[in-house]
Amino acid sequence: MTEDDATIILPTVTDRPAAGGILDDSAIDATAVFARVGDVEDVKHALIELDGVGMTYPGPPPVEALKPVVLRVEDGEYVAIVGPSGSGKSTLLNLLGLLDAPTEGTYWLDGHDTSKMKEATRTQLRADKIGFIFQAFHLMAHRTATENVAMSLVYQGIGRRRRRQIAREKLELVGLGHRLDALPTTLSGGERQRVAIARALAADPSLLLCDEPTGNLDSKTADSIMATLDELHAQGLTILMITHDHDVAERAERAVTIRDGQLREGNHLAEH
Ligand SMILES: Nc1ncnc2c1ncn2[C@@H]1O[C@H](COP(=O)(O)OP(=O)(O)OP(=O)(O)O)[C@@H](O)[C@H]1O
Secondary structure: OOHHHHHHOOOOHHHOOOOOOOOOHHHHHHHHHHHHHOOHHHOOOEEEEEEEEEEEEOOOOOEEEEEEEEEEEEOOOEEEEEOOOOOOHHHHHHHHOOOOOOOEEEEEEOOEEHHHOOHHHHHHHHHHHEEEEEOOOOOOOOOOHHHHHHHOOHHHOOOHHHHHHHHHHHHHHOOOHHHOOOOHHHOOHHHHHHHHHHHHHOOOOOEEEEEOOOOOOOHHHHHHHHHHHHHHHHOOOEEEEEEOOHHHHHOOOEEEEEEOOEEEEEOOOOOO
C-alpha cells in the first residue's frame, strides 16, 4: 500500500479516535477498545470519515450512484474531489453536506455519527459545521452584500447588530470591505462569489464545501477566487471542493478522483 492509498483507508474500530461529541453506543465501545490499545497520542482527529458510505437512488430502476466508499479528511486539509459528469460528485456533495442521508454506511463529521441522527439534529449540525459555496452564487438580489451575509445568521440566535458586524468582518476578510452596501446586480461575478464565500464563513464553519466554485467565472477571476480559497486554507480552514476540472483540482493540496461512484486517491481525471 502506498502512503497515498493509506490516507483514504479508514482506521479499524480499534483505532478510531475518541472524537468530541460522540453520540452513539458503538462509538463508545470503539473508544473503550481504543483506550486498551493505549495509542491515543498517535491518532489524529478526522473532520470527515466515510465508512462504507453508499447511495442508491430508489428509482425505478434503482441507481447505485455511490458505491460504498471510505474517505478520511483531516482537520485543515484542502481536498478536491474530481470526476467527470455523472460520476457521483453531486451525490457525494449532498451526503457530505448533510443535505441527503446515505442508504448504507456511516458518515462521521467532527466525531458525530450523522447516520443515526434525527433530521433536526442534522440540520443544526450542518448549520454549525458546514459552509457552502456553489457555482451559481445564490444571492438575494434585493439585499445588499452585508444583508446577504448577515441573514445567513438569523437562525443562529445572533442579534441583528452582531449579525451585521460579523457580516462586515467576513466581507472585509474576502476583500469586499469597500462594497458592503452594494446590491448583487451591481457586483461582478467574482465579487458575487466573494459575497457567497463571506456568507459561507459567517458561522465560522469547520468545513467549507465548494461545488464548482469557479464554474461561472472567467479564468482570471477564477484564479483570484482560488487564491482566496488558498488563503483561507492557509489560515486553517478545511476545504473540500467538488469539480470536473482537472486544473482546478490541481490547486488543492490533495485530490481524490470519483468515477462511476468509486473513489481513488489522486487526480486521475486525465486518464481514459
Ligand atoms: N435523484 C436521482 N434518482 C436517480 N438517479 C440519480 C438521481 N440523482 C442522480 N442520479 C444518477 O446518479 C449518477 C450520479 O449522478 P450525480 O449527479 O451525482 O453526478 P455528477 O458527477 O454530479 O454529474 P454532473 O457533473 O453532470 O453534475 C448518475 O448516473 C445520475 O443519473
